[in-house]
Amino acid sequence: MSSITEPGGNASSPSFFSKQATIAQPGFSRWMVPPAALAVHLCIGQAYAFSVFNGPLTKVIGITQSAPDDWSLTTLGWIFSLAIVCLGLSAAFAGKWLEKVGPRRTMFTAACCFGGGFIVSALGVWTHQIALLYLGYGVIGGIGLGLGYVSPVSTLIRWFPDRRGMATGMAIMGFGGGAMIAAPLSVALMNHFKSATSIGVAETFIVLGIAYFISMSIGALAIRVPPANWKPAGWTPPATTTQKMITRNHVHIDQALKTPQFYLIWLVLFLNVTAGIGILGQASVMIQESFKDTVSAAAAAGFVGLLSLFNMGGRFVWASASDYVGRKNTYFIFFALGAVLYWLVPSFASSGNIALFVLCYCVILSMYGGGFSTVPAYLADMFGTAFVGGIHGRLLTAWAAAGVAGPVLVNYIRAYQVAHGVAKADAYTMTVHIMTVLLVIGFICNLLVKHVHEKHHMTDAQLAAAK
Template sequence: MAGFLSKERIITGGNFNRWLIPPAALAVHLCIGMAYGFSVFWKPLGNALVGEDGKPLAACAAGAVTVADKLSGTWRALFATDCNWTQFDLGWMYTLFFVLLGCSAALWGGWLERAGPRKAGLVATVCWCGGLLISALGVYTHQLWMMWLGSGVIGGIGLGLGYISPVSTLIKWFPDRRGMATGMAIMGFGGGAMIGSPLATKLMSYFATPTAPGVWQTFVVLALIYTVFMLCGSLGYRVPASDWKPANWVPPVKNASSGMIATRHVHINQAHKTPQFWLLWLILCMNVSASIGIIGAAAPMLQETFGGALIDQGSLSFADIKKDEVLIASLAAVGAGFVGLVSLFNIFGRFAWATSSDKLGRKTTYSIFFILGALMYMAAAWAAGAKSLAVFVGAFCIIASMYGGGFATIPAYLADMFGTQFVGAIHGRLLTAWSTAGIVGPVIVNYMHDMRLEAQVPFDQVYGPIFYVLAGMLVIGFVANLLVRPVASKHFMTDAELAEEKKLAHEKVLPGNESQAKAASGGSRVLAVFAWLAVGIPVSYGIWSTLQKAWALFH
C-alpha cells in the first residue's frame, strides 16, 4: 500500500494526457466545496427535536439576548439532548471549516509537496467523508460537539488538504496556462454547494419523518457519494517529471513587460521572509474580507434594501413585510434567487478571471479586482438609495465574480513570484489570509448592520456606509498590489539546493523522448472525455438547479 501511494509511482511523462488532471481535481473540489452549502442543514437541525404535541422543543439558548447568554447557551447545546440547536450554535461550524482549512494547509503543505497529491488527496477523503459520518452520529445522538468535531475539525483538515492537493500539480502540468488550470479546479470548490445543496435538500425530503428531519441519513449518503468521487479524483492524480514540458512550449526567460515571472524557485522556509509573501497575504485577505461577509448576507441584504419592490408591493418596507408570513415567504424566494445568481458569478468568475490573468498578468488582474470592486461598491451604495435593482444586482454579480477570481488567481500569482517547486506549500501558508478574512469580513458587516439597526436606521438605509467601508478595504488591497515587486535573487535556491529538494521530493527525470508532451492516444482521449462527463453532469445539474432559483429574481 505504501508503494501504491508513493509519489514515485505517479510520476509520468510525455505519453500522459494532461487533460485528465483537471477533472480529477474537480472531483475532489466539488465534494469538499459542500462546506459552503452547510447552511441548508441549519433550519432542519434547529427543529430536530419535537415534543409530544409535534412542535419543536425550545432552543438550548432560549431567551438569550446578550452575546454572553448566547455563548452560555451554545456551551449547554454542545452536550444537551433535551433542547434544539440555534443557527448561532450551528454557525460555528463555518468558522471551524475555514479556520481549520487555512491552518491545515499551512501546517501540512510542505509534507504534501513531498508525499504527492495522491496520498494527500486520500487523507483529505478520509477526513472529509469520515467527518461527515461522525457528524451523522452526532445528529443521530443529538450531540453538537460531535458535529463540531466531525465536520468542523476533522472535516476542516480534509478541506485544507483537499483544497491545495492539486494546486502545484496543475501548475506543473500547465506551465503555459497556470491561471486557467488552477481556475478550473478552484471553480469546483465554489461549485460544490451548487450541487450539494439541492441534492441534500432532496435527500432530507426523502428520509424525513414526522419526528425527524432526515439529516443524519443525508450525511451518510453524501459521505458515500463523496468517497467515490474523491477516491477517483485522488487516484487519478499524476505528477509530471521534473524536466517535462508541453509540446512546442518554450519557457519564458522573463516577462518582458513586468519581470514578474520567476525562473528559479524559493524554498518554503524562505518564502515567508520575503515582503512579497506578506503583500500577497494582505492582497488575498482584503479581497476576501471585502466580499465574504456581504456575500454571506446576500439574501437579507437584498430583502432589507428593496423590501416590497421585489414582490410588486413597492409601498411596503421590509419592516412591514416581516409581519406577514405570506409576504415574507415570497420575499425569501426572491432572496434565494439572488443568492443563486451571486453563486453562479462566484463560480464562473474563478475560471474566467484566472484564465484572463494568463494574458493580462496577475498584478494587472488584481488591480482590476480592487479598482472595479471599489467602484461596484460605490455603485451599490448609490443603487440602494435610488432603488435601482438592476444596478444593485449587477454590481454584486461582478463583485462575486472577482471574489471567486481572487481565489483562483492567487496560486498562479504565487508560482510567478516564488517558482513552482514549493508553490503548493506556500499557497497553503497563504490561505491563513482566508481564515483571517473569514472572521474579519463577517464581523465588520454584521457588527455595522446590527449597530445601525439599534440606532433605528431604516432597513433600506442600513447598508450604504457598510459598502463604503468595504470599498476602503479594497483600496488597501490595491496599494498592497502596487507594492509587489519581483523577489530578490538572494531568496532563491541555488542549483545544488534545488537538486537536493527534488531528491527529497522523490522527483525524477525521464528519458529524453518522454520529456515533452506527445499527442494523446485514442484510449487516453476517450478516458478524458469520460472523466469530464463524470464531473460535467453534476455541474450541469447544479447550474440548472441554481438557475431555477435565480429565475424568481426576474419573474
C-alpha cells in the same frame, strides 16, 4: 524506476500512494488531470451549502418544530466556522508534508477526513452530541477541506505552466460550484429519509460521506505529476524580466515567509475576500432591506443564486484572463473596479435602480471568486512551482481571517447603524464605503509587489536535495 524504502517497509518498488508512483508515464495527457482535480473540488465545495442543514438540525428532537433541548442556530453556526478555520490551518501546517508525499496520498487523506467527518457528524446527530458535529464536520472535515483544496491546485500548476490561471480556475471553479450540486442533493436526501422519528439529517450525512469519499478517492487514484523538467511541447518558459512577473527560479516554502512579497499577497487576498465574503453571507437580507416592499423573499433567493453563478464563473474567467494580462494587473482590476462599484451601490439603492444594484454585486462577486483562483498562479509566478502547494496553503490563512472580518464588518456595522436610528435601507451605506477603503488599500498592497530578490532563490543543488 529506482526502488525506495517506504517508512516502516522494505526496499522495493514505490508504494502505490508514494509521490514516485504518481509520476506520469510517456504519452500521458495532461488534460486527464483537471477531471481528477474537479472530482475533489466539486466534493469539498459542499462546504458552501452546509447552511441547508442548519434548519433541520434545530429540529432533531422535535422533528416538526424545535424542542427545548434542540440545538440553536447560534450553536450550529460554529460548525461551519470551525471547518473554515481548520481548512486554513491544515493547509498552512501541512504544506511541507503535502509537498513531500505528493498529491495522491494528500488527496486520499483528504477523502478520508472529509468523508469520515460526515460519518462522525452522523453519530453526533444520532446521539445528540454537538461536540461530535464540531469534531466531525468542523475539525476532521475541515482538515479534509484544507488538504483537498491545495493539493490538486499545485499539481495543475505544474502541468500547465503555460496556462496557470486557466488551470487553477478550472479546479477552484469546482469548489465554487460544488454547493450548487450539494444543496439540492442534500435537501432531496433529507426529504427521502425523513420520517416520524427522524429529520433525515444523520442518514443524509452517511450517504454524503460515502459518496464524497468515493469521488475524492477516484480523483486521488487518477492524479499524476509530471516528470522532472517536463514542459508542454513547443512551449518556451517566459523570461523573468517580462511584465507579467513570472520567475524561472524557485523559493523554498520556509524562505517564502521571509519575503515581503508573501505578506503583500497575503493582504491582497485577505482584502479581496473580506470585501466579498460578508456581502455573500447577507445578500438575501441586504437586497430586501435595500428595496423594501419591492423585492420578495423568492426574488432575494434568486439574487443569491445569481451571485453564486458569478462567484463560480468568475473563478474560471478571471483566472484564465490573468494568463494574458498578468496576475498583478488582474488584481489591479479587482481593486480598482471593485472600489468604484462599491462606491456606486448606495446611490443605485437610494434611486431604486435594482438592475444596476444587482449588476454591481454580480461583478463584485465574480472578482471575489476570481481572487481565489488567481492567487495560486500569482504565487507560482513569484516563488516558482517547486513548493507552490505549501506556500498556497500557508497563504490560505488569509481566507480564514477574512471569513471572520468580512461578516463582522457587515453584520455589526449594520446592527450599530440600525440601533442608532438609521433606516434599514440605508444601514449598508457605511459598510460598503468601508469596503471601498479596504479595496483601495488592497490596490496599494498589490502595487508594492515586486520580483522576489535573488537571495531567496534556491540553487540547483538545493532544489535537487529538497526533492
